[in-house]
Amino acid sequence: MNAITEFPPTPKGRDFEIKALGLRDFAGLRRDDQRLDPFELARYAKLLVVDYEQIEPFLSGETREELLQGSKDSWSGGACSQRLPDGRKLIILNPTHSPNRQNATLMEEISHVFLGHQPSRLAVRTLNKQGKTIARDYRPEIEEEAYGVGAAALVPFASLKRFIRRGKTSREIAKHFNVSRDLVEYRIKISKLWDEYASSILVNREY
Numbered sequence: 001m002n003a004i005t006e007f008p009p010t011p012k013g014r015d016f017e018i019k020a021l022g023l024r025d026f027a028g029l030r031r032d033d034q035r036l037d038p039f040e041l042a043r044y045a046k047l048l049v050v051d052y053e054q055i056e057p058f059l060s061g062e063t064r065e066e067l068l069q070g071s072k073d074s075w076s077g078g079a080c081s082q083r084l085p086d087g088r089k090l091i092i093l094n095p096t097h098s099p100n101r102q103n104a105t106l107m108e109e110i111s112h113v114f115l116g117h118q119p120s121r122l123a124v125r126t127l128n129k130q131g132k133t134i135a136r137d138y139r140p141e142i143e144e145e146a147y148g149v150g151a152a153a154l155v156p157f158a159s160l161k162r163f164i165r166r167g168k169t170s171r172e173i174a175k176h177f178n179v180s181r182d183l184v185e186y187r188i189k190i191s192k193l194w195d196e197y198a199s200s201i202l203v204n205r206e207y
């Protein structure tokens with residue numbers, strides 16, 4: 001197989017893909033269509049994923065209400081800026097989000113660690129009355145890299161392309177990799193495979 005075809009055509013896509021493949025290699029995955037379990041990878045990355053239930057007793061009623069009701073749609077997860085005495089970093093995921101979404105969030109947090117991004121405080125992205133974000137964990141370009149690399153690690157380009165050529169839908173690909181359909185479609189678009197995807201679906205499916 002021609003190695004050139006294994007990477008997205010854009011410089012950024014290629015850069016993200018190379019980093020993502022490094023992550024998959026670290027996770028011990030040998031085939032590009034193998035499913036990556038972020039929870040397993042988190043252990044290698046020295047991240048301690050804590051259930052929300054475990055920290056709930058330490059939160060005030062007001063904070064609980066804010067996290068699970070008021071702001072539940074404006075935060076996906078966070079990492080404590082300070083490491084634990086054993087060197088691990090504590091991560092918490094929004095328990096009201098679906099497992100697919102939690103996978104993507106955790107993958108992003110793992111990317112931050114692997115890419116050496118500056119640690120954040122427990123980042124709760126809240127919206128003020130005007131609907132503006134008042135707290136963010138990282139700069140937008142850092143966020144883009146972490147999310148992009150994480151998404152590429154979950155859905156590698158080479159296998160994505162093969163699935164598309166076989167006429168698989170984003171829903172089927174999402175199921176294979178245990179991620180959301182949105183994430184797969186983001187990968188298709190960012191990898192410049194959308195035109196191919198759209199025509200493949202038309203050829204292979206009857207609507």
Ligand SMILES: [Zn+2]
Pocket residue numbers: 108109112137138143146
């Ligand atoms: Zn982030």
